[in-house]
Amino acid sequence: MGDPRPGFETVEPRHGPWRFSWRWLLAGLVAGLLLVLVPGDTRDHVLGRTDQVTAEITAVRLDDGCNSGRRAVYSLAWEDDDGEAHESVLRRCGPQRRDVGDTVDV
Secondary structure (H helix, E strand, C coil): CCCCCCCHHHHCCCCCCCCCHHHHHHHHHHHHHHHHHHHHHHHHCCCCCCCCEEEEEEEEEEEEEEEEEEEEEEEEEEEECCCCCCCCCCCEECCCCCCCCEEECC
């Protein structure tokens, strides 16, 4: 008695997601354009080419914005190796855990 399943020669090849499609080509072009068009600092951060720094908290406030309720918004300041001053904002869901003057690694 023979095998009732069809043989390999009669089965149509599957077209998986790894096959060429215009959607993959378009997605690659969009990703490439985004990497070229975004500002240098953002691009470096996305590509993992940024260094960790120790920043000082210069201001803290609470606001809405998390599903669980309030969030703490920390204003940060630090200097890089060249002595250039930088500022940023760090938002964390939950209660305030740091005070002005504390340092954080970011």
